[in-house]
Amino acid sequence: MTTRKPDLHTPSRRALLTAGATAAAATALTPGAAARTLQQPRDRFAGKVVLITGATSGIGEATARAFAAEGAAVFFCGRREALGDRVAASIRAAGGRATFRRADVREEGQVRDFVEACVRRHGRIDIAVNNAGIESPRAVRVHEQTLADMEAVWRTNAAGVFLAMKYEVPRMLERGRGAIVNTASVSAEVGWATIAPYNASKHAVASLTKVAALEYAADGIRVNALAPGAVDTPMLRRAAEAFGVTYEQIAQDYPVKRIVAAEEIARVVMFLASDDSSAVVGHDLDATGGYLAG
Ligand SMILES: NC(=O)c1ccc[n+]([C@@H]2O[C@H](COP(=O)([O-])OP(=O)(O)OC[C@H]3O[C@@H](n4cnc5c(N)ncnc54)[C@H](OP(=O)(O)O)[C@@H]3O)[C@@H](O)[C@H]2O)c1
Secondary structure, eight states: OOOOOOOOSSOOHHHHHSTTSOBOOOGGGSOHHHHHHOOOOTTTTTTOEEEEESOSSHHHHHHHHHHHHTTOEEEEOOSOHHHHHHHHHHHHHTTOEEEEOOOOTTOHHHHHHHHHHHHHHHSOOSEEEEOOOOOOSOOOOGGGOOHHHHHHHHIIIIIHHHHHHHHHHHHHHHHTOEEEEEEOOGGGTSOOTTOHHHHHHHHHHHHHHHHHHHHHGGGTEEEEEEEEOSEESHHHHHHHHHHTOOHHHHHTTSTTOSOEEHHHHHHHHHHHHSGGGTTOOSOEEEESSSGGGO
16 A cells, blocks of 8 residues: 655645745736726825835835835845946936945845945934845755755845844934834745745744834834735746746735735835834734735
8 A cells, every 4th residue: 555645845836936935927917007006195205214125126126116206215225236226226217215225134244334324324214124035045845955045044034134123223212213114924924845944034034023023112113024925026036937836826825816016015015114004013914915814
C-alpha cells in the first residue's frame, strides 16, 4: 500500500503567490480603473512631511505619488539612484513636492542620515512609511533555507523597519505627534510554507509595530501596519516568474479573485497615516482583499 505524502517540496500556489512572495502578469486582473476612480480631497495632506523608505518602485512609489497628489512633501529612499531621481522628477513634473535620497535600510548610518536629511530639508517628519522590503529568494522548506538568505531578508525587512523607527521616533517625540505606517504582509498574520525568511521577517514587522505602538501611544505617535496580499508590483512579478505561476492562479487564492493595484494599497497607507484613523493603534490592517477573513 502506498501512502501519498504531502507535497511539501512543491510549494502550493497559495504558499507561493501571496505574501509578496510571488507572481506573473495579467492586467485584466488588476483593478487600475477602480483604484483610479477613488476621489479624495486634493489637499488632505497639505503641509505634511511624509518620509517613505523604498519608494523607487511598487507600493512605495504609488504611495509617494498619492501623498504628493494630496499636497504632502514627500522624502523617500531606495538603492536605485537613477530610478529614484526619475520618480521624484516625475512627481515634481506633475506639480507635487518630492525628494529622493539614496539610502540602504540595512545600513544604520544611511538610515540615520536619510531621516536627518528629511528633517534638515523640511524641519520635521509628520508621517513615516517604512515600506522597503525584499522577497524570499528561494521557495524551499526550512531545512533547505540558508542562514545567508534568512539574514539578508531579515536585515532588510525587519531590521530595516527597526532602524527607520529608531531614528524617526525621536524626531516625532520632539513635536509630540506623528504617524508611522509599516508595510507588513498577509505573511505576518499566517504561516506560509516555503518562504520562511520572508514570513518570519514580516511577523517581526507586525511585532515591532505593536511594541512601538504601545510605547509611544501616550506621546501622540500612532504606529500601525498594513497587510497586503498579492499586489501588482515588480516584487510580485519577479516572484511569479521565479515560481512559475500566473496572476490568474494567484488571484484564485483571494476572495476578491484579483490582484490588488499598488494604488489601492497607497489608499490604505493614507488612511492609517491620516486623522481618520486616530483611534487605530498597533493594528496590522488586512489589505488582502479578504484572505484573512476566512
Ligand atoms: N507586492 C506584493 O504582493 C506585496 C504583498 C505584501 C507585502 N508587500 C510588501 O510591500 C513592500 C513593497 O514591496 P513591492 O511589492 O512594492 O516591491 P518592489 O517594487 O520590489 O519595491 C520594494 C521597494 O523596497 C526598496 N528596497 C528594497 N531593499 C531596500 C534596501 N535595502 N534599502 C532601501 N530600499 C530597499 C526597493 O528599492 P531599491 O531596489 O531601489 O532599493 C523598492 O523601492 C515590501 O515591504 C513588501 O514585502 C508586497
